[in-house]
Structures are given as structure tokens and as C-alpha cells.
Amino acid sequence: LMSLYQIKQHDETSQSAHISVVRTDFQRCFLSLWVSHALKKTCFIYLQDDTDHNYYTSRTYGPTDPVTKELWVNIDQMEKEKVKIHGILSNTHRQAARVNLSFDFPFYGHFLKEITVATGGFIYTGEVVHRMLTATQYIAPLMANFDPSVSRNSTVRYFDNGTTLVVQWDNVHLQDTYDLGSFTFQAILHSDGRIVFSYKEIPVSVMQISSANHPVKVGLSDAFVVVHRIQQIPNVRRRTIYEYHRVELSMSKVTNMSAFEMFPLPTCLQYRSCATCINTEITFNCTWCNKLQRCSSGFDRHRQDWVDNGCPDELISALKYRSLLEADSNLHFKSLADDTKIALHLKDNGASTSDSTAEKKGVHTGLIVGILLVVIVIAAGLLVTFYMYHHPTSAASLFLIERRPSRWPAMKFRRGSGHPAYAEVEPVGQEKEGFIVSEQC
Numbered sequence: 001l002m003s004l005y006q007i008k009q010h011d012e013t014s015q016s017a018h019i020s021v022v023r024t025d026f027q028r029c030f031l032s033l034w035v036s037h038a039l040k041k042t043c044f045i046y047l048q049d050d051t052d053h054n055y056y057t058s059r060t061y062g063p064t065d066p067v068t069k070e071l072w073v074n075i076d077q078m079e080k081e082k083v084k085i086h087g088i089l090s091n092t093h094r095q096a097a098r099v100n101l102s103f104d105f106p107f108y109g110h111f112l113k114e115i116t117v118a119t120g121g122f123i124y125t126g127e128v129v130h131r132m133l134t135a136t137q138y139i140a141p142l143m144a145n146f147d148p149s150v151s152r153n154s155t156v157r158y159f160d161n162g163t164t165l166v167v168q169w170d171n172v173h174l175q176d177t178y179d180l181g182s183f184t185f186q187a188i189l190h191s192d193g194r195i196v197f198s199y200k201e202i203p204v205s206v207m208q209i210s211s212a213n214h215p216v217k218v219g220l221s222d223a224f225v226v227v228h229r230i231q232q233i234p235n236v237r238r239r240t241i242y243e244y245h246r247v248e249l250s251m252s253k254v255t256n257m258s259a260f261e262m263f264p265l266p267t268c269l270q271y272r273s274c275a276t277c278i279n280t281e282i283t284f285n286c287t288w289c290n291k292l293q294r295c296s297s298g299f300d301r302h303r304q305d306w307v308d309n310g311c312p313d314e315l316i317s318a319l320k321y322r323s324l325l326e327a328d329s330n331l332h333f334k335s336l337a338d339d340t341k342i343a344l345h346l347k348d349n350g351a352s353t354s355d356s357t358a359e360k361k362g363v364h365t366g367l368i369v370g371i372l373l374v375v376i377v378i379a380a381g382l383l384v385t386f387y388m389y390h391h392p393t394s395a396a397s398l399f400l401i402e403r404r405p406s407r408w409p410a411m412k413f414r415r416g417s418g419h420p421a422y423a424e425v426e427p428v429g430q431e432k433e434g435f436i437v438s439e440q441c
């Protein structure tokens with residue numbers, strides 16, 4: 001079970017509701033795990049490795065690579081007034097605090113003005129705070145069950161110079177295995193969207209860290225939120241979070257003096273006109289919505305606006321009109337919006353012959369065609385069901401999930417659960433050194 005981050009929320013409205021998180025399990029590469037296990041007594045030397053993750057391209061640097069030292073930011077040499085040690089995060093366990101950015105940080109094509117730093121070795125990037133911060137919408141150099149309160153030397157500090165934010169977990173220990181030693185690592189966010197994970201002290205293999213009480217992750221994740229109104233209960237809404245993409249970096253390559261560097265790739269959201277949107281040649285299927293004046297693939301944080309304003313229907317209508325101009329008697333068009341293909345075939349019925357023999361043959365032919373159509377429909381239904389079962393983030397699956405959420409499996413987290421919780425602390429007036437006691441939710 002994933003650990004829970006309890007959030008202390010202000011009473012915004014009475015429309016607080018159940019929150020669901022839908023998570024997609026991705027395929028793991030067991031070969032790399034086996035290789036790292038077989039070589040656990042050897043010295044690791046990593047070469048630069050470029051990997052395409054659709055939204056990001058990542059590079060890996062090992063202990064012998066000179067770039068590794070260049071990527072590490074020595075906070076001690078920075079201006080002291082700009083380096084902030086968060087008192088609460090440095091002295092507590094399972095805490096999260098919001099940090100305002102001095103620049104707009106592009107993350108999956110969306111610009112963030114604030115983030116949430118957690119003691120568990122990651123940054124939460126979502127706007128909707130909930131009890132499942134470890135599930136998605138994170139930047140995780142090393143997400144684990146770190147507890148800065150067990151050592152006086154443990155600190156969580158950050159530095160913002162106007163174009164770069166550096167968050168450093170310094171000399172932090174795992175709560176359940178303190179004897180393993182201290183960890184020191186950084187997450188560096190650049191104003192151009194570049195993300196760097198830099199590691200100074202990693203006393204053990206990350207794959208040996210237990211995930212029994214806390215998830216262990218290295219990478220990125222983003223999701224969109226859909227709000228459902230519950231008709232049976234007035235003024236109550238249920239938020240469902242759908243993870244649409246995740247970057248999973250190799251944990252076996254996280255060692256002393258190693259680093260990951262991730263470069264953002266173009267997304268549909270960066271195009272501001274219809275012409276540039278539909279003519280783009282990036283890997284995403286970009287479409288233009290006139291109502292919103294926005295270019296999108298349909299899978300980003302604006303998903304609900306995209307659906308509520310009928311943007312997928314707007315594209316289908318445009319394709320219908322174009323197809324009607326091209327054909328009079330036969331109508332055939334395909335919509336690639338949300339990876340869903342639609343094909344309509346309209347044909348005029350031919351006149352029947354007066355020959356009785358031909359009529360009988362036509363009846364038999366019609367019967368055979370009818371049986372074939374039934375078989376094709378059943379086979380198509382089975383294939384669609386199989387596809388949606390193994391691709392829960394496809395457009396068809398999301399369409400059914402959004403409209404029939406009670407029929408699909410989802411991890412629902414309600415108040416009062418017995419799981420361990422995080423508490424969010426307000427950054428105002430608490431950005432200073434020293435021990436500060438914070439109330440738990």
C-alpha cells in the first residue's frame with residue numbers, strides 16, 4: 001500500500017468530496033534489475049545515455065563523467081540570504097510545504113508558479129492537494145521513507161535565484177533503516193523546463209530500499225483531474241485523478257556522484273494558432289479547439305475544459321463537413337482526436353430485380369451478410385474490451401471512466417482512514433532555522 005500524505009486544507013467550500021486516483025501500471029525492465037544484482041560487487045561506470053520518454057528526453061551520467069560534478073549545485077557557496085532551510089521539514093517526518101517560485105516553471109507543457117516540497121525526497125506539482133501525493137504529479141529524485149527528525153544534521157533546504165530552483169535533501173536517513181547511512185541529493189528545476197536529479201551520497205543501492213511503508217520512485221509523473229457531481233448528495237463532488245504519463249528512471253544507476261538530466265520535448269500546448277497546431281509534426285496528435293482557442297492532444301491538465309466545451313465533438317463536426325463536401329452518396333471520415341477512430345458508411349439501397357430466383361439468392365445473401373455482421377460486431381466488442389482492459393488511459397477507457405466511475409476500479413481514499421498521513425505546513429512565517437512544532441491533521 002502506498003503511504004498517504006495528509007493535507008491540512010483551508011475550508012474553501014462545502015463541496016469537499018471523495019478523491020480517487022487511477023494509476024496505470026507500466027511494464028518494468030526486469031533485465032536491468034537482474035544485471036545490477038549480478039554486478040552488485042563491481043564498480044559501476046555509466047556512459048551518457050539518451051532516452052526518449054515522449055514528453056522528456058533523459059540523459060544519465062555516472063561517477064566518472066565530468067558532467068556529473070558540473071550538475072551538482074553547491075548551495076553552501078550561494079548567497080546565504082537566498083538559501084532557506086525549512087525548519088519544519090528539517091525536523092519532522094511526513095511533512096509537505098508549499099514553495100512559491102520566482103519564475104514560471106514549465107512542467108509537461110504547463111507553467112507552475114508554486115510547488116510542494118515533501119520530506120520524502122520528492123516535489124509535488126499538483127494544484128489539488130489530496131492524501132495521495134506519492135501517487136502521481138511528482139518530481140522525484142529519490143522518493144522514499146526519509147525522516148529528517150531522526151538526526152540533527154538532516155535538513156531540507158532550497159535556493160531560488162530567479163531562473164533556477166534547487167531543492168536539497170541533506171544528510172537524511174530512512175526511518176525504518178537508520179543504520180544504512182545518510183542520503184544527500186538534489187532536484188534542480190530550470191526556467192526552460194530542464195530538470196536535473198543530482199546525487200552526492202547514496203550509501204546503498206536504491207533497489208534495496210524497502211517500499212513496505214513508503215513508495216520508492218525515481219522519475220516524473222503528471223495527471224489531470226476530473227470533477228464528478230454526485231446527484232444523490234447535494235453540494236458534494238468527487239475528484240478523480242487520472243495519470244496520463246510517467247517517466248521512470250533506472251534506480252540501478254542512482255549511486256554516489258551520479259545524475260539524471262531531463263530535457264522537455266515540444267507539446268501541443270505551446271502552439272497558439274490553429275495553423276501551427278494542426279500542421280505540427282511532433283509525436284502528439286494535436287487538434288485545435290475554437291471555443292477555448294487552445295491546441296491540445298486531449299491529454300493534459302485541461303482535460304475537463306476540453307471535454308466540457310465539446311472540443312472533441314467540434315473536431316468531428318469539422319471532419320463531417322469536410323467529408324460531405326467531398327462525397328455526395330458515400331460518407332466516410334475518420335477522427336483521430338483522442339486516438340479514437342470513427343467511420344461512417346452510408347450507401348443507397350439498390351432496386352430489387354423482378355426475377356424470383358435472383359430474389360431468393362438475395363435473401364440468402366442477406367442472411368449470410370447478417371450473420372457475418374453479427375460475428376464481426378461480437379469480435380469487435382471482445383477486441384475493444386481487451387484493448388481497454390490493457391490500455392486504461394486510452395480515449396475510450398477514459399470516456400467510460402468519466403461517465404461511469406462507479407463501474408471501474410479506482411483507489412478511493414476517504415477521510416478517517418487508518419493509513420499514515422503527511423501534514424502540509426504553510427510556508428508563511430515558517431521559513432527559518434530551528435525546531436518548530438507543527439500540529440498534525
